[in-house]
Amino acid sequence: MNEAERTSDQGRLTRAKRNAVAELLRISPIADELAARFADRGHRLYLVGGSVRDALLGRLSPDLDFTTDARPQQVQRVLAGWAEAVWDTGIEFGTVGAARHGNTLEITTFRAESYDRVRRHPEVAFGDTIEGDLVRRDFTVNAMAIELSTKTFVDPHNGLEALAQRTLDTPATPEESFADDPLRMLRAARFVAQLGFEPAPRVVAAMTDMSGEIARITAERVQAELSKLLLGIAPRRGIELMVDTGLADQVLPEVPGMRLAIDEHHQHKDVYQHSLTVLDQAIDLETTHEPKLEPDLVLRLAALLHDIGKPATRRFEPGGGVSFHHHEVVGAKLARKRLRALRYPKDVVSDVSQLVFLHLRFHGYGKGEWTDSAVRRYVTDAGPLLPRLHKLVRADSTTRNKRKAIALQRAYDDLEQRIARIEQEEDLARVRPDLDGNEIMRILGIEPGPLVGKAWKHLKEVRLDRGPLEHDEAVAELRSWAAEQGIEPPR
Structure with a gap:
């Protein structure tokens, strides 16, 4: 020294x-x-x-x-x-x-x-x-x-x-300490993320040799430590330690699995590094406008896992390109399965998997070609997750091409402005059919049952496509649908 x-x-x-x-x-x-x-x-x-x-x-x-x-x-x-x-x-x-x-x-x-x-x-x-x-x-x-x-x-x-x-070491030998309680290996990664410590070389060596011992620990305890890690000030460093030592292969195997997939833009070392960058950028966006907010576990999980479907969907295209068609669908299923295995609460599992499923939707927006109907569906599908989806999509832009990055951010600015305008005009937070179930039964002369639900769903689709309808328009639409179904409503 x-x-x-x-x-x-x-x-x-x-x-x-x-x-x-x-x-x-x-x-x-x-x-x-x-x-x-x-x-x-x-x-x-x-x-x-x-x-x-x-x-x-x-x-x-x-x-x-x-x-x-x-x-x-x-x-x-x-x-x-x-x-x-x-x-x-x-x-x-x-x-x-x-x-x-x-x-x-x-x-x-x-x-x-x-x-x-x-x-x-x-x-x-x-x-x-x-x-x-x-x-x-x-x-x-x-x-x-x-x-x-x-x-x-x-x-x-x-x-x-x-x-x-800022060194993390064990009082006894790390081999003895981790053999006594393998959860301490995950706690080491958590302290790296939470406190910014650097693990001693012998600690890293023992974690690497003994990573399989974490299987002795219950999923609930693993999940608690992983959550604390992700809520730390530098979760990327904790995740990197888990991956480098093999601990992630036992706890979150989909994350190191992303090292196999080359990012389609060829701008990143691999999808794994891209995902860590997205995690960093999502954390930066958490407090951009609301600095007093607590760390967001759902957003951070979604950022880390948003591309875990890419390895399974990777295809090498003619001319040297790489595609990952429908990786958001596969990724949502993988995220749901992994989070359930880690015993995360149902709402966390549902929210994270839905964000993974929706994270690619924006890329169809192009230069603003979406109709108002498409914007309504985007908002409706996101529901209360919309603020998180905004942050995730913005964080997912990691291109080194400054012109492209600026274009993406401007496109999303435009989308948010359109959402704000339509929300103001139509109260998108509560998109419902223009007729409720009681009115549907009265107009069609039917009793409660599955047919009412089908009619309600049809009217909601019309509402999303065309925006709010006048009452007479909604009744006419319902009667037209009923005629297609072979239903003869009373006059």
């Missing part, structure tokens, strides 16, 4: 210590009260793990993690009469939860668990020392503690130095 690097690290260390002091002062009323209650009963209490890391980064949240030598039942007695609420859902793993003054506290007894290296959950054994507790933790930046009664900093694995260097 040269002098400049040492100076930079020293500066980061100094800032980290200042951050920690400021954050500890902020939470001191609760931390000091709680530490005093433990001390009065002969126990020690430590702020630990992610809470210490975040304090050093100056971003401590109201969710605080503590560890103690007190056993769970003793912790419950300490909290009785002080906490506003206490829960024991994690007590079998030594964790008691509590709430006070808007803070959520998790207090876990020192642990020295062992793993059978087959199942996800450890066989819990309580420990007696903070050092024994810290060595079992996932990464050195999470293996720091502060003894709260004396404000003593405990860092047996040089986590503060790793934090200053």
